[in-house]
Amino acid sequence: SSYSEHPHQLNSKVDAFLESLKWDEKGLMVAIAQNVDTGAIMMQGFINKEALAKTISSQKATFYSRSRSSLWTKGETSTNFIHVIDIFFDCDLDSVIYLGKPDGPSCHTGSETCYFLSMSDVLRDPQAIEHRLALTTLYSLENIISQRRDEVVTSAKPSWTKRLLNDAELLCSKVREEAEELVQTVVEKEDSLRTASEMADLLYHAMVLLSLKNVKLEQVFEVLRNRFSQSGIDEKNSRRR
């Protein structure tokens, strides 16, 4: 039966497992909340055994506050819970990832994640503190495209992204063309570098199309997760039934 249906019945083997983890001298370890669809690191806190047990049973990311010496569930005040889909431990069992889906922005400041101050900005000017999220490659590109969309064109030569956004017919023909070029790397048995490059072309142009339609990559990945998800506590349990 599902573990989460019996939040207070900690299986003694699971309990022994939790005991066996490498808690520090204060009984704590690091917990990192990561967005299951985008991979964004949303926040980092600390957990004790009770916080971990509560996260497992409630499937909501729960931490231990070192300043208040108490458990707290992310979202209990903001209602932006993080729904934990699976939990991963590191090789020496002293650090965990809460892989989950947030209901909304994770930071109390309203920022999507807590990590929005970059060292490269500080190096440029330690006084001028900008807000810039830690973005991995794909989201960095998504961000660039969305900046282009919002910018007012003043120059006679707008960026390629802007031209595509202003000309849906051109954009559509480029998406078709790049799909065909990707396919041709199979037909013509071209090398894998060529395939990677054509896939990059296709992805970029398809992302411009998503921007035009106001669709975020995160929504696309959510669709994929709902179709293909194989992991997660629920699914594992359902597989056993």
Place this chain on the structure above:
Amino acid sequence: SSYSEHPHQLNSKVDAFLESLKWDEKGLMVAIAQNVDTGAIMMQGFINKEALAKTISSQKATFYSRSRSSLWTKGETSTNFIHVIDIFFDCDLDSVIYLGKPDGPSCHTGSETCYFLSMSDVLRDPQAIEHRLALTTLYSLENIISQRRDEVVTSAKPSWTKRLLNDAELLCSKVREEAEELVQTVVEKEDSLRTASEMADLLYHAMVLLSLKNVKLEQVFEVLRNRFSQSGIDEKNSRRR
């Protein structure tokens, strides 16, 4: 001039910034190493001010070992360095992300990342410990496709993924078809849910093609990063020149 050209000349303003961070009572904070292209959390360690300063100057992820009371640069023994592209601080300045590119597997076990034990597997059977990486949606799908590719078909009805992998002509026509369906959501002014769904179709089929050509998503994102990268210490510096 580039900060990294003068590793020992810590700008006094930057030094004041490092001082202003919320170091704990032992002078430490949490550092999370994240793959800039895939978003995978590779490992988590602790840093002191010196470790952070060394990471900034060397652009190689450096930590403080609490057990050995000394600095260590990831890769100094394995040669699998993590090349740090940018560093992000969280909202209360007591946690950092090293956003970087690894030279190879991050874990001393040879695993790509240190997080490869899942709670859902433990819940199924606390004794049987499998190796399963913490994968976000896209990489989870990449993994499913690669499992399908490697599986020997015994049933009369192979999976759709397997059928595509065994029939390049079918696969190519599906990629073309899904690109066309994505484009049609623009032409026919369909709603954004439709666009997200068609993008998911296109991505999945294109990923099967990548698998057929032995191309990893990470390679594609590396291509995109090299084309579009706007952030990072180097780029920021070059923009100022």
